[in-house]
Amino acid sequence: DILVTQSPSSLSASVGDTVTITCRSTQRINSYLNWYQHNPGRAPKLLIYLASHLASGVPSRFSGSGSETDFTLTISSLQPEDFATYYCQQSYSGRTFGQGTTVEIK
Amino acid sequence: QMQLEQSGPEVKKPGTSVKVSCKASGFTLISSSIQWVRQPRGQRLEWIGWSILASGETKFAQNFQERVTFSRDMSTNTVSMELSSLGSGDTALYYCAAETTPHAANIWGQGTMVTVAS
Numbered sequence: 001d002i003l004v005t006q007s008p009s010s011l012s013a014s015v016g017d018t019v020t021i022t023c024r025s026t027q028r029i030n031s032y033l034n035w036y037q038h039n040p041g042r043a044p045k046l047l048i049y050l051a052s053h054l055a056s057g058v059p060s061r062f063s064g065s066g067s068e069t070d071f072t073l074t075i076s077s078l079q080p081e082d083f084a085t086y087y088c089q090q091s092y093s094g095r096t097f098g099q100g101t102t103v104e105i106k
Numbered sequence: 107q108m109q110l111e112q113s114g115p116e117v118k119k120p121g122t123s124v125k126v127s128c129k130a131s132g133f134t135l136i137s138s139s140i141q142w143v144r145q146p147r148g149q150r151l152e153w154i155g156w157s158i159l160a161s162g163e164t165k166f167a168q169n170f171q172e173r174v175t176f177s178r179d180m181s182t183n184t185v186s187m188e189l190s191s192l193g194s195g196d197t198a199l200y201y202c203a204a205e206t207t208p209h210a211a212n213i214w215g216q217g218t219m220v221t222v223a224s
Binding site for chain 2: 100
């Protein structure tokens with residue numbers, strides 16, 4: 001199975017900050033990388049697909065970049081509703097989630 | 107509105123099996139792929155497997171491939187996942203998710219809580 005590793009595992013930030021989360025794959029996966037937002041007790045929400053495409057209805061402060069093995073999720077001007085756990089997922093061969101990054105209020 | 111409605115919570119004894127169903131509305135499942143994902147309390151999301159409904163192709167995570175089965179009933183626009191040989195480590199919230207966006211799960215069910223206890 002292809003493994004994906006996220007960093008950091010958690011971070012503290014304030015409303016209005018810009019945060020960056022990285023995801024690294026153990027194999028080259030072209031642009032087959034997705035980002036999800038997850039709040040406790042709720043279903044995960046797709047934010048970014050194919051590395052850089054914004055999912056329908058997702059605010060433009062979310063952006064993704066990268067290819068092959070190194071990917072980034074950036075949240076510009078953090079809003080109160082953005083404090084959540086974020087997961088990357090490779091979709092090149094089957095699917096695999098990263099271990100998650102929790103964005104907490106500073 | 108495209109939605110997935112999952113079956114209700116389950117309590118199972120160790121060694122038995124559980125079947126979770128997932129019914130689509132607002133779209134036709136046959137034109138999509140389905141992921142099954144779970145989250146034990148306080149832990150990360152864990153991918154169980156994936157099925158391309160039009161072709162029947164499936165792929166399972168290594169940890170599950172010996173004891174998970176996917177099925178589909180296109181007459182009711184429903185898919186199901188059955189997990190056998192349950193242990194306490196299988197206690198988790200189970201999700202189905204449809205991929206109508208290329209290679210990504212954009213429609214999620216509400217989750218089904220499965221508790222394994224003697």
